[in-house]
Amino acid sequence: MIYEMVRDPAHSLSRLRQGSYILKCVSEGRTRKEIVEEFDGDEQLVLIWINYLMERNYLNTVSVVTNEGYAFLRNLIPATIEITTLYK
Numbered sequence: 001m002i003y004e005m006v007r008d009p010a011h012s013l014s015r016l017r018q019g020s021y022i023l024k025c026v027s028e029g030r031t032r033k034e035i036v037e038e039f040d041g042d043e044q045l046v047l048i049w050i051n052y053l054m055e056r057n058y059l060n061t062v063s064v065v066t067n068e069g070y071a072f073l074r075n076l077i078p079a080t081i082e083i084t085t086l087y088k
Helices: 015-027 032-038 043-055 067-087
Strands: none
Touching: 015 032, 015 043, 015 067, 032 043
């Protein structure tokens, strides 16, 4: 996947890309604990993004990616290819 190339998402990604990265991780079945670990243990940052994604209806109340969330990821991926190749 495109986001597999990202190292240190807490510091190398812009704020909006952090949110999309979290959404992608959830779509791949990763746990909240795993995601928090990638963000240097910053649970508050991850929870803020999860709440934002829920408000946008990209995640439902049990942290499952919605159809809108998958549509967001599909639209974002072409723009992300150019950005994430910088972090190889």
